[in-house]
Amino acid sequence: MDKFDVLWQSTALAHFTLGQMAMMLVGLLLLYLAIVKKFEPLLLLPIGFGALLTNIPLAGFSQAGGILFYIYEVGIDTGVFPLLIFMGVGAMTDFGALIANPRMLLLGAAAQFGIFATLFGAIALNWVPGFSFSLQDASAIAIIGGADGPTAIFLASKLAPELLGAIAVAAYSYMALVPIIQPPIMKALTTPEERKIEMEQLREVSQREKIIFPIAVLLLTILFLPAATPLVGMFCLGNLMRECGVVERLNKTAQNELINIVTIFLGLAVGSKLSADKFLTVETLGILALGAIAFGIGTATGVLMAKLMSRVSSRKINPLIGAAGVSAVPMAARVVNKVGLEANPHNFLLMHAMGPNVAGVLGSAVAAGVLLALVG
């Protein structure tokens, strides 16, 4: 009989807690969303699988000695993985549309209001019993509104590592939900006439401008916001590799092999943070709600800023493109294009929306730098 007991004690069945089973269901839900619904599958698949692994009783994936523990320590605790991803994103980003029409940066700035308003909202949630967000926690949650996965993970790992799992899951889920969240807000804030506005063709941008641009961005960041230089610096390095044309091999590696490898580990490490004691809390619900609000507010302020600019400016601006200011490249720009086509089937806004879209990436990196400098 003793032997039976030993055998029984060595199975997972004897040690499953309710929380672990619930988290495995969450992991399976993430796998379902990735595989069947195709929501950001590149990230939700490893995150979901990481959640399964980390909740296995007795296996200890996320304790010292377990593989997920080390992947997290090496990659996310140090901030290395999100920064490498950011370099790859830089190598994939074409700033041509933004350089051709630099005023679009104002739209990228306006959409960051979603971040700071959510910071306010997260603190206000402390009135509700059960919530106790510090200023650090609130900042890490608010950056979900930047709609930029690596930035959110980088900031969360620095300011609120215990909330990282929920923040990363919220950020990537909402990025996948952009086509559902944004259009109603965009339509509510614009008239059909405004949505039909056609914009003039963008000018051709020389390669030299594209080469100088990332260096100029980095120079400004060094001078005015050194706290953002890890993010902006890696981003600019990737972009310079893309545009300079002399390191094509490095460019290809940064935007393909390297970013793919890092994505696997980043996803697993985020998944390792999906343990019951940290995820099955009322705070997670708060984070999910605040994330949706952050996206909504960012979209709204972007559209409103574009409306203001189109009133003031001599050149025509379709207010829809303001919605792309939340970053979420290139999904948000595609949504703008789609909503624009619904109003006017001959109006292709994609290239015009790419300007505010990449401006949003810079804007959220700057916002993250501000939060790191003031709260971190």
Next chain:
Amino acid sequence: MKSETVSTLLVEAASLLAIGMVFVFLFLALLIAAINLIAAFCRKFPGNFPAESSSVPLTKPLATPSRKIDDTTLAVIGAAVHQYRKQHQSNVKD
């Protein structure tokens, strides 16, 4: 949480909101100026420096067929094709 601490935190969050948004706008406005400067610089000094090098393949294909076919080769190929077609036609007829 105590309501006093929450209200002090709220004041801090509000100041973060104001400072953060002002800073983001100023920074990106500065960037607009910088982009315009770069554009002006590039218009003024339009040297043709690395032109289209991003589309150049990494390694040259081993045997690159020269694009231009000189007249003699063209004539030879033309004659050969003509001959072949003639033969082929006569074969079909047989």
